[in-house]
Amino acid sequence: MTSCEAGNPLHPPTQTELLGTSSMSDDQITVEVFVVEMQDPKSGVKGADQKLNVTIIPHVINGQDILAWIVTKMKVTTEEAQAFGTMLVAYGYIYPLQNHRKLVLVPDSTLYRFQTPYFWPMQKWPAEDIDYAIYLARRNIRKKGMLEPYEQQHYDNLHKWMNPKWDFIVMQATEQYKASKERKKPDRVVLDCQERAYWIVHRPPRRTHSAMDYGLDRLIDPNAEEVLTFDMVRRTNIFLTQALMRSAVKSSVSLTAFVKYVTTHHNHDPFLTTPVPSNPWITDSDEFWQLNSRSVDIPTKLSVERWVLSFWELISDPRGRVDFKLFLKKEHSAENMAFYEAAEEMRWGAASAIPEKSQFIFNTFLKPGAPRWINIDGRTMGLTVKGLVVPHRYVLDAAQTHIFLLMKKDTFYRYLKSPVHKDMQKRALVPAPHVFTDAQLEANVRNRNPGISPILLWQQEEEEKAAAAAAARPIDVKAMVATNKLDRK
Amino acid sequence: MNRWRRSVDEIQARKRQVTECERALEALCKVTACFQQMAISIGSNSDGSFLREEMDETRALAHRICTGLHRRLVPLLTERVTEPGQEDRLQVERMWVLFLTGLENLQQDLHKASDLIDRFPLKQRNDRRALVNTGASDGVTGVSARAASVQTPWLAVEVAQNPDLKTHITQIDALVKEMLQKVSIPFWAVEATQEAWVEGAQSQDAAHDQDETLEEMMVVSEDDQMSGCCQPLNCKLGCMFCLST
Numbered sequence: 001m002t003s004c005e006a007g008n009p010l011h012p013p014t015q016t017e018l019l020g021t022s023s024m025s026d027d028q029i030t031v032e033v034f035v036v037e038m039q040d041p042k043s044g045v046k047g048a049d050q051k052l053n054v055t056i057i058p059h060v061i062n063g064q065d066i067l068a069w070i071v072t073k074m075k076v077t078t079e080e081a082q083a084f085g086t087m088l089v090a091y092g093y094i095y096p097l098q099n100h101r102k103l104v105l106v107p108d109s110t111l112y113r114f115q116t117p118y119f120w121p122m123q124k125w126p127a128e129d130i131d132y133a134i135y136l137a138r139r140n141i142r143k144k145g146m147l148e149p150y151e152q153q154h155y156d157n158l159h160k161w162m163n164p165k166w167d168f169i170v171m172q173a174t175e176q177y178k179a180s181k182e183r184k185k186p187d188r189v190v191l192d193c194q195e196r197a198y199w200i201v202h203r204p205p206r207r208t209h210s211a212m213d214y215g216l217d218r219l220i221d222p223n224a225e226e227v228l229t230f231d232m233v234r235r236t237n238i239f240l241t242q243a244l245m246r247s248a249v250k251s252s253v254s255l256t257a258f259v260k261y262v263t264t265h266h267n268h269d270p271f272l273t274t275p276v277p278s279n280p281w282i283t284d285s286d287e288f289w290q291l292n293s294r295s296v297d298i299p300t301k302l303s304v305e306r307w308v309l310s311f312w313e314l315i316s317d318p319r320g321r322v323d324f325k326l327f328l329k330k331e332h333s334a335e336n337m338a339f340y341e342a343a344e345e346m347r348w349g350a351a352s353a354i355p356e357k358s359q360f361i362f363n364t365f366l367k368p369g370a371p372r373w374i375n376i377d378g379r380t381m382g383l384t385v386k387g388l389v390v391p392h393r394y395v396l397d398a399a400q401t402h403i404f405l406l407m408k409k410d411t412f413y414r415y416l417k418s419p420v421h422k423d424m425q426k427r428a429l430v431p432a433p434h435v436f437t438d439a440q441l442e443a444n445v446r447n448r449n450p451g452i453s454p455i456l457l458w459q460q461e462e463e464e465k466a467a468a469a470a471a472a473r474p475i476d477v478k479a480m481v482a483t484n485k486l487d488r489k
Numbered sequence: 490m491n492r493w494r495r496s497v498d499e500i501q502a503r504k505r506q507v508t509e510c511e512r513a514l515e516a517l518c519k520v521t522a523c524f525q526q527m528a529i530s531i532g533s534n535s536d537g538s539f540l541r542e543e544m545d546e547t548r549a550l551a552h553r554i555c556t557g558l559h560r561r562l563v564p565l566l567t568e569r570v571t572e573p574g575q576e577d578r579l580q581v582e583r584m585w586v587l588f589l590t591g592l593e594n595l596q597q598d599l600h601k602a603s604d605l606i607d608r609f610p611l612k613q614r615n616d617r618r619a620l621v622n623t624g625a626s627d628g629v630t631g632v633s634a635r636a637a638s639v640q641t642p643w644l645a646v647e648v649a650q651n652p653d654l655k656t657h658i659t660q661i662d663a664l665v666k667e668m669l670q671k672v673s674i675p676f677w678a679v680e681a682t683q684e685a686w687v688e689g690a691q692s693q694d695a696a697h698d699q700d701e702t703l704e705e706m707m708v709v710s711e712d713d714q715m716s717g718c719c720q721p722l723n724c725k726l727g728c729m730f731c732l733s734t
Contacts, residue, residue: 032608039622047622059534059622116623117532117605125601130594137688145689159685166681168587170688171515172594175522182631183526190623191529 032120035093038069039114045069050097050111055186060097060111067107082107090211091121095197101208103201113190119198121212127202130165133158135199137173150205268306276302278434284444286451291431294318295460301428308416311408325468327420328411335372336403336411338468339365343400347393358391366399376402506561507577510584513558514591516639520551521595523636526629528598531605533623538611543633544602545654551595552657554641558588559664566672579679586679589668596661603654 038044039059050060063085070081085105088094089112096102097111105112136155140147147155159166180188201210267273280286291300299319307314307323314320328334342365346357365374366385376384380398387395415421436444524547530536531544565581609620652660 036621041622058626114621114623116529117609117621118529118601122601122604124604125597128597130590131597140686140689143689145686156685159681163681164586164676164679165590167583167683168518168590168594170683171518171587172522172591174688175518176525179519179522179526179632179635182635183629184626184631187535187626194529194623 031088031091031093032117035088035114037073038066052186052189055189057186057190060113061094063106063108063110063112066094066105066112078107087211090201090209092198092201092210093120095193095200097193100193100197101200101205103208103210113193115197116194119194121201127199129158130162130169132199132203133162133165133169134173134176135195137169138177141173141177148205154203264309268302274433276300276433277431278436283434283436283441284448285434285436286448287431287434289451292317292319294322294457298427298429299323299424301425301430304425304428311404311412314412314415323420323424324415327415327418330418330420331411331414333411335365335374336407338372339374340400340403340407343396343403346396347400351393354391354393358388358395361396362388374399374403375406503565504577506565507581507584510558510561510565510581513554513561513641514584514587516641517551517554517558517588517591517595519639520547520554520636521591521598523547523632523639524551524595524602525598526632528602528605530629531602532609532621534620535623535626535629536609536611536620540629541606541611543629543636547633547636548599548654548657549652550636550639550641552652552660554639555592555595555661555664557641559668562588563671566674582674583679583682585668585672585674586676589665592661592665592668596658596665599654599658599661603658606654 039047041047045061045065047059047061050057066085067078067081070076070085071078074081074084076084082105085094085107086103089096089105090103092103092115094105094112095115096104096106097113099110132154136147136151136158139151140155162169180191183191200208202212204210204212262269262272270279275288277287277291278285280288290296292303296319303317303319307317307320314324325334325337328337339361342357342361346354346361349357362370362385364370364372366381366388367373376399380402384396384399524544527540527544527547530540562581562585566585
């Protein structure tokens, strides 16, 4: 505690100490020393009297004077002094009198006043909820129920959670109210301003940025010096030797790959190019997502261009996958895609469904004479069938990779040359970019809707899958003969 | 017959003790409120030896009330539940919870006050320059009078050893810890008797008319600055014209 230093003008605290202050343990004391110097009647900021309706309240200071004093005292530029001054206000060492919700230092004739040391922010004594409850109750008594909406919310919350202590809170609030009435009127104004400023810093309303948002409480003190132990050094050594032993790719190679990726995907990235029609996160209009959804009839030109880039892009875009499956249906070679999807389902699905799914997949795709037999090489087939005896999540990995590569190297190129795809390229639309005025943007925010429920989407997908499975079932010749469809008459 | 009369006496004695404790709790609230009002002024320009002395006296009074209340509440609670006259058990538990909350509140105020007194000692003359100019003038006389008007509700005069601040803090810390361990009453079992928002509705109009002007005063100050209001001390009426300009 710097009790002996408080009265004497010290050498001014160094810039680095004070400007780097965002946590408050060692540097807290230097900030307080600074504030004490600032209010010194002889060498500090010059105070004036605030004229109110029926009284004069002394010790009010100007924003301009504060800024000038900080500049001369700390010998910094105006911008740094402005930032430092704003920090002082945001922490609550000084509070603004006029616009009490905005905790900034405005360098003109706006008025500020020093906060009493009882209400200075102290890391050891964080602002407790019970104190806030007493304050709100007292304010309620004073204003007869006319609290601000955020205060009302806090009040209701605290009444619910601090219910056992509520009687004490109300009693204490009434007593404090009566005790404060014993003071003279200008003092009461000052005390009221002080307390209000304290709670604005520690329970800020919306859009007020106080400096108290320091995040989560950490178990280790970030200001404490970290002592390097033998164990830490040993572990660092092990890590670094292992890192050296790894085979590394030359940076020129990896960077070339990176640059190639960025150039190919340049137009598709929402950060590098503005998406058309508009970025939904910015303009709150979800037309972009609707145009690129699974069930849309005509996709956008940008999506179609993206599908051409690689097979993986085609598969991962839901609309692209629909298109690819359409092509496969025309070619009557849909079993590859069906197997791929079934394998994905097994891989990502519930563990309890694995035996049943593996049985289904074996019967449909893998057994000799299966209705949708896939054409994989003998070795992979042998491995898969052997693994299916005791199925686990990844038994179909080898077969799935084989099928994927098959589709990528063969079917994909046929798809690109197919009339299905070329037709789609011609029909793909280019949406017009949105131009929203401010009023329209606000209207967009108000009209935001949650969109189609994912449950509904899932149900639609299930129905489509069932329909596809029904369509893909082998044609029962006897049934067709019975219904006279094969009759050539 | 004798047994019945004896238990009636016991019930009456117990009731008397319970009301005594209630009044002591109210007194404790009063004293802690006054203490907090004074503690707010430590380190500001209205600080002084007078304030510190008043704070000491208030603190001593609070200490007496706390120890007395503690001494009376504990036996009320540690009596066996099957004893007759335990209908007010809920009330006594409620008082226990409120007493504990009050003690914690006082404890925090004492810690803060002790910190601030360490930071702003008033031993030397030029220490007064270090006191922060907050705009408050000395106004604690009313508050200290109010604190002095609080009396302990029990008639017996007990031995008063007024501890100084540090020992008081350690004593209260020990008291709180001991209370938490001795009687295990779950906090959540106590319900508030006050509904929310009720205290704002009960008001005495005469007193409140004064208070509305506080807000108005703080807002009006902007207009005053801009129009450069002249003698505000003298013209209570004249300010109406100032506002209109």
